[in-house]
Amino acid sequence: VSVSSTFSPTAQHRQKSPEVTLLSEDSVYFYIHSALLLDASENGFHAMLPISPADDGEPRVLSVSEPSAVLNDVILHAIYALSCAHFSPPFDTLVHVVDAMPAYGISPKLAILPSTPLFALLFTHAPLHPLDLYTLAAHHDMLALAVPTSSHLLSFALPTLLDAIVVRMGPVYLKRQAPSIHFLFYNQPRPRLFFLHLGRAAALKRLLLPPPDAHPPTCSCAAHSQGALRIEWALAAAQLAWDARPDLSTNTLEATFLLLAACSPCDLCKSAFEARVRGLVVEWSNKYQGVLCPEPPCKLFNPAFSARYDER
Missing domain, CATH: 3.30.710.10 (Potassium Channel Kv1.1; Chain A)
Structure with missing residues (x-):
């Protein structure tokens, strides 16, 4: 016995x-x-x-x-x-x-x-079985477990999701609706796996958009020189935005933009670039922590909504 x-x-x-x-x-x-x-x-x-x-x-x-x-x-x-x-x-x-x-x-x-x-x-088991654990949490509506587990799914290729997993996960946690529809569900405290990826990609593009601050023209750095640097920033930002991944590392951001600053002979331009990159890294790190719904979709996909939302 x-x-x-x-x-x-x-x-x-x-x-x-x-x-x-x-x-x-x-x-x-x-x-x-x-x-x-x-x-x-x-x-x-x-x-x-x-x-x-x-x-x-x-x-x-x-x-x-x-x-x-x-x-x-x-x-x-x-x-x-x-x-x-x-x-x-x-x-x-x-x-x-x-x-x-x-x-x-x-x-x-x-x-x-x-x-x-x-x-x-x-x-x-989240590091080794993130999708299975997230699906388990979603199936039983365990929000407290789904939230931290979702941070391990930032590099997951969503098109590879099997139908069986989609069915088990359910529409609330999957949220396959178009981004323009997501705002209807924003007040529901539920994670959205698809919106997690779409929202972070949109947030990255918005964060990359503003260039470094310009400084008053000097003898060694005229306005057109600063304009050329701002164009280089825009080109680098466009490349990162085109290849945007929700798991983009802060090291990649730093390496991309600080390289531009290193090529500038102007110390003021270098300082402006470094300050802008530091702010960008901090903002992106904060987005990384808010992995499930960092901001409402209507703000992420419609910048015109941002001001109205921030006043709320």
Whole structure:
């Protein structure tokens, strides 16, 4: 007989002994407290609870159609607010667990909060499985998990999305509508994967547009010389905007524009370029942090809206 080491017959919760036994699909016994399961579940843990105590005083045995790795490593640990990281469950197992939760009346959106061990464990897989984790969060409307995960999808090629993933993700988190329609949904606090890419590309173009400030003409640097530098800035900005990627690094921005400044013999022009590049890097870094919806689409795609929006 295999018995869980964590959920054993002697396991106490608030000085109470377990009164129900769960038997996993692979014949492992888990001794649990029904009150915790009933509090976490909206359907009596798949209509298995509550139950009357056995005549001999022993815990009732309930068979669960889940393997012990799923039942013990994650579901019960999540209900008891315990970390299962030491079991090192694979990502596929975690996905299976989250998908299985609704069958037992457990809402992933309410059970997997940023303060819980399971949330932290899931997010450790974001660097290696960003799309799968984002899709999982989207499918169960776990906004708190989808937001940080989306930052790992900036370099993802959206045209490669499979239909099955699109269906599982759902339209709210995918937002395949045209950019001009997106403003209708802006007040809904939901991430938009397509708009994440479109919005960042549009934001980059807007940030690149203003050239460095001009300085008063000097003997060594007349107005036409500064004009030539501003044209070079515009050409470099146009090239970056044409190849704009949502994951464009700040190092690329610095290397592109500081090279122009290095070619100028004027110290004032160099200072203006360096100040403009520093501001550009800071602004783009801030956009990088606001990965899901940095600004409403009507502002990003219609600059004329900017002033009205900023007054709000």
